[in-house]
Amino acid sequence: MAKVGGVMGIWLTEDSILAVAEKVKNAGYHKFDAITPYPVHGMEDACGLERSWIPWVTFFAGLTGCLFGLWFTWWTSAVNWPINVGGKPMWSLPAFVPVIFELTILFAALASVGALFAACGLPRVDPPVVDPDLTSHKFGLIIYESDSKYNSNDIEAMFKQSGADAVHKVSEY
Amino acid sequence: MQTDVNENSSTPKYWLSLEQWRNDEGFKELAQREFLSSPLAEDNKTPAGGWARREFLQLMGASLALSTFGCVRRPVEKIVPYAKRPKEIIPGLPNYYASTFVDGYDVVGTVVRTREGRPIKIEGNEFYPGSGEGLSARGQAQILSLYDPDRLTGPVQNLVNAKRTNKDTVSTNWVKAESALKAALGEGGVYVLSSSNPSPTSRSIIEKFVAQGKGKYFEFDILDRSTFINSQGRVTGTEIMPSFDLSAADVIVGIDADYLGTGVASTAHQRAFALRRDPGGSMNHVIQFESMMTLTGTNADERYAIKPSEQLAIALKLAESICIQMGVSFPFAWREIYGSFNDTIKGFPFAKKLNSIAEKLVKAKGKSLVITGAEASMTQNQSAVYDVVNFINGVLGNDGKTVKYSNSVSSVRGSVASLNELISLMNQELVKTLIIHNSNPLYTLPEASGFRSALAKVKTVFYTGDRVNETGIGSNYIIPDHHPLEKWMDVENISGVLSLSQPTIQPLYDTKAFEDILLQTLGSTQTWNQTVKASTLAKVGGSEKSWVQFLQKGVYGTVENSPKSGRSYNGSPLKIRLDEAADFELVLYTTVGIKDGTLANVSWLQEFPDPITKICWDNYLCISPKTALDSGLNEGDVVALTSNGITLDVPVHIQPGLNDRVLALALGYGQKAAGKVANDIGVNAYQFAAIEKDQIIYSGMNAKFKKTGQQIALANVQGHHSMEGRQIVVEATLKDILEDPQAGQHKHKVFSLWSEHKYLGHKWGMAVDLSKCNGCGACMIACQAENNIPVVGKRHVLNGREMSWIRIDRYYTGTPENPDVVYQPLMCMHCDNAPCETVCPVLATVHSDEGTNDMVYNRCVGTRYCANNCPYKVRRFNWFNYSKVSNPLKMVLNPEVTVRSRGVMEKCTFCVQRVKAKKTEVKLADRKLQDQEIKTACQQTCAAEALVFGDLNDPSSEVSKMQRSLRSYSLLEELAVMPAVKYMSKVRNVSQLKGADNHKKGGHH
Amino acid sequence: MIKKLIGAVVVLAVLAGIYTFFHLLVNNKLSIGYNKGYQPTQPLPFSHKLHSGELGLDCKYCHASAEVSRHSAIPSLNVCMNCHINLNKESKYLTQLKEAYNSGDSIAWVKVHMLPDHVKFNHAPHIKAGKDCQTCHGPVEQMEKVYQHSDLSMGWCISCHREQMDSAAHSSIIEEVKNKDQGQDSKKHVPSIINCSTCHY
């Protein structure tokens, strides 16, 4: 992806970052993001983010796993080489349920994590560091230059007056 | 068709390379350490020369060595074809040779199966009168003695000392040994001592030899039967060992007889006996008075635990009341003695029964039989007991009907008298040279007999044994005879019936037929082989054709069947010795497996659990539960046993059904120089025996014991001895069975949740008739021989790790004082709904479309889940690399059966290799498979014909018929595993079952 | 966008690759870790091309026991001598052969077709079923020096046995058997050739 820079403000409390996010959203900005050391409750609303789409991946992956398990157990023990085991029917479905179940879970779980990586652009080799404490106890908010209303000075001013601890010009984040 | 397998010598390095290949699969030395307890632990030292010359190894060896290691590693393999292939040998196909197994007095016609010139299995010869296809455990095990690693590989000279106790031998050559013998012959005073020699030709040669050497030929058996023959002489005038026809007897009373287990012609007896244990036909009634629990006793309908000193009283009492009932006069000469027993007889717990037993005998006169003669009967008054018993048979008119003197057992020839004569001759130093053949007197004869000291006076002693055993140590030259399977021999066991044993392999080692040596020394031009042929040819009809027929059939002549009129019986005075009652009487007995100890170095027999006690790898002092309680002894406690002034430390085994005053100890153990397997196992009970002028005393000696405080763990293969009221062996009385064939069974309604699989074509199954099975255990060894089942050694047996694919469970019912015994052969049941298959993760055990439960060793990863889930626990696991067998033992392996490696499960396969072989044969011949054409190893060897294998899809097959019988039931039916093996209930010819209460408890499940 | 496309293509390609690999492997088109093509040097350069191909000797003349036994068996030297006793072509190999024969200590040939010991293969029924030696051993009559033609893997055996089970002949037997109660009166018996115990016991 092309590198997109912007202006980032740093705040020290959860409440202020929430407030700022609200403010920025209401100010009509769209291309902005908050950076927090931990999931801040209510941040999605504040930034106006829609619900994650990953559950769909999970669902269909799970479905695939289930169907694969069903087909595989059936094909191996009833089609490819049917063998009389303990006088049981070739396709002893009840006995295959555990395997099918486990495959369902496995597919679903791995797919979800895969989706997460895709969604968050992970793994990333050289993540830009604006302030190392952003993963500890500071909160940041960045407005990207790709935003239609982007104007670094206005933004800096806005951040300042909303009590930013610091404001950085960022070449990329 | 003599096996002229020709001599190709191969490159020994080929073998070494193979060994190396086998050795490099990891941690071998650890494995070695693990095996120290196991007879298989020896490293693969190859005996000098010998086996390496056998061409079949060149052919089969590679595949044997490859074992069950998958397609992973591929060493370069060599194939060495024959230079000149003997026409009768086709690589991959077995050849069969008729032979004869001589085991004391149990002589059985056999057929030896060979592969590429290598004997791998012995089976009964169906043409042999009496025993037929049946073969005892010992007969099956004989094959392994051929490959015994401890056999001498050539003649040796012993640097004897004055006492003749020197162990150092130097190997010599035949020239030296024979020249020594020649010199001795010239010198005169040449005597020969051997056990009963059943070969007329051999006897004549020996006689000729000793005549030349101005000596004498003595025959003597340590398990002596001469006193019985003498008694026959006293009572009837003819000194013979009659043969008994059990199939003709409706009532059999045994007084310390073991005609099924270890007695004369026991294999034949088992067959005849089983014929009369079929509730369908007329079932015999069997009564047994015995002081040690024997195989016979456990199969009796009524069994009374007595002590040896009571035999005579019982015999006389029976004789007396029979005489009264038959209106015959009771011999006057006996009255006084009889009177002296009055109180004893009144004292019997079964005193009242004796009259009714006599009644039963009289009712069945002419079709009854009173029998005795086991070691337990050899008290100081044995001849008196024998006289009375013979007299009773006479009075009952059994003579010529159930007691046959027309076809007497002519192979019983040895006598105590001759032994004593020899000893006295030696003491007078008249014996310059003694040749000891086919016996081990220095081990068997107690010191008190004075044989050793007498032997010290003999100048040169030759010994024909195949190892440096006790006698070997005591002799100057050991000139090893061929193994019976390497040697020509004509055998006349039953007079008028001639059988032959022919070489099945070129002699493995530098041995020589004893008779050949004699002939050579005598300067005869004929070889032993020619002599045998010449002398036998005449008897079998003279022509070359008849000779070939004889070789093919293995038997010539028939058993006299027309009943002879009885001989005249007279009650000659009894010579008896009465001393005051001892508080314990010692009984020395022989076991089915070890018997006199001749095959003691065969590991199969050492690990063969005794049918009654189920203990292997030891002999032990049997004491009654009450005695144990009184003297505070537990199983395995070691006591110091004293009798005849000798004291030995033995562990005790608590034996239900033993008289409280009896101590019993097995003979044949405690050998010091028999070989790696047998050495120092148990104690030598022969030391307690007493050799008298004309009798050996094994029974009734005054004995006492003292607790030593030590403990010896006895390797018992059975965990528990009561059926806990479960329906395992269904028992019923004859009366009940005749009313309701299902008597004693509790049927369960079993159904399946899914549709069963269809079995087109064959569906193999088996039926086991528990009424016929007498528990002798021949099937176990047959299976071991057929299926390459390893021996694991005492330590592992103690851990429950014995490998037997078929085992015989023995349960006691009723009270410990006087229990009934039931036997149940248990092999894989090949269940249609096999629990083992369902749980195997890798499909290593699955069902074939012929209904068998296949076990694929090479697929098995060894989770042991199948064994856990098998309700019958018939699966065995290779805890270590048991299959790593040392040479030459390796040569006994059956190439048709995979040798299992470490870590895989194994079990009974219904001898699938035999099934496959027959099916191929049928296919190649474009014909249809007949019922009973395929026999499993266990079925084939079973003299009682209790096991029957066959096709369940064939309604006319024997097995289908048996399984349809209402008497048959499936074991643990309620589990709905649908076994392909079914049992037929055990029927006793009694009015009331001892274990009856158990079975009531065994009600509904 | 392009990246995504390439990514997708790569993924698909990989998946397809895996599938084909497994397909070939499972259907025995592909053999890994078997001795296929093994061509050891023999103590004497016996030429099947000459004897079988050019001179047209029948395989079973030397490998006689193949028809009756499990082993096709390397011929014993006296079989060679049947001809070579008279055929005295000058050759050091022939002299070696004769020495071996006269001394009686035979020749240690190197085994080419090796089955592990837990596989109980039996030549006789296969010959009886009308299989040519070439079906498994390949064009031996053209081999100067014999090599292993088939991979002799379990899958290889099974695939052929499966064909038999699916063959018309087999189903006709089944029919006959079904009609004639459990096949007891039927001349033929149902071949059970796809069991574990067919080869492993």
Place this chain on the structure above:
Amino acid sequence: METYRKPLIVGNKTLKDVTDDIASLVETPPGLGWLTMILGSSSVFLFYIIVIGIIVGTGMGLMGVSHPVGWGTDIVTFVFWVGIGHAGTLISAVLYLFRQKWRTSIARSAEAMTVFAVATAGIFPIIHTGRPWLAFWLFPYPNQRGPLWVNFRSPLVWDVFAISTYATVSVTFWYVGMVPDLATLRDRAKGLRRLIYGVFSLGWRGRARDWGHYEMVYLLLAGLSTPLVLSVHSIVSFDFAVAQLPGWHTTIFPPYFVAGAIFSGFAMVVTLMTLVRIAVPEFKKYITIDHMELMNKVIMTTGMIVGYAYGSEFFIAWYSGSKYEVYAFVNRAIGPYWWAYWTMITCNVVIPQIFWFRWARRSIPTMFVVSIFVNIGMWFERYVITVTSLHRDFLPANWGMFDMTFYDFGVLIGSFGMFFTLFLLYIRAIPAIAIAEIKPVLGFGKGDHNGGHHG
């Protein structure tokens, strides 16, 4: 649980304090205590490896297992560790779904314990086979044998799928939860450490959208793990329940095993947490006595569930009227292995009852001792089920006994060496408490809005 408002984390920690406290354990050089512990445990681990080497090289015969007792220490200990491996996922997943905030302080370590316990357990099914080098045959992979697949009817194959799935998923779950913390460490670290943590934190940035997806996936994983964790021990119990052996063939096994697993798992967590609290005093602020008390409550409850299962087993055995079943259970209580049975009852049912008393629930020494007893008891539970059922089954003739050999004890003790070695290494390498998870609940119970309304 949150009927009373008590702070989950005491000592008014600021966000920075939290980071520093937790990170310090990873960033400061190890103390003497840790060194001695790792030395001890790793030498036991080494011994373990040697013992396994000898067994695999020589044969299963070295161990006590025999005929009829085909399964012994290996399987017993396997089930034991798998059981322990359940508490972690349970705490992190199930309690997460139930919005139990108090889980945050212990979740990370509990999950770590799960992962290591499962790893330890995973060894046993392999080494208990006769030919471990062929154990891979249990996986249905395409092959040239026909192809020959596996028997999907066999509980052992179910095990293979269950255990491997469980291991994979719980590792993933654990790791995903770890990523933000690794990022934190990355940003605090310099040089090589920075590189390493950089790699493992996958370049996490913590943008709002990231957190959105992140929390969603975490929820999904929790949702998936919950049925998974229940299925796994049910399937392990099938190893026994599916067999027809009296004493194994029981429908009660799945719930009974799961309860047992939670029971033993929580006990092990208590053991470890008490140790961690001792080792790192600062953690007392995060893993408070309240946390411990809550866990003790769970232990007592599950302990009673297990006790109930023991009781109902006997009832059903009697009620079934099957003499084999009846015998199997009577034999457990008064047969040759009575001592094992009564050890189990004492440790699992009797001793935990002490937690009825508040002081006991809140006394560190008491709970430590009790948790140890519970672990012993749960090992014996599996011993009783496996050995006493096998040693006397249908046919009395092949009844037998099972005696542990040196090698049995070797693998048993050795497995603990492995487990503790891994756990100690984890303590020093990864934040033992989930930093990013604990921060939101910092103010919890202080009347502040965070989490307040999740009650």
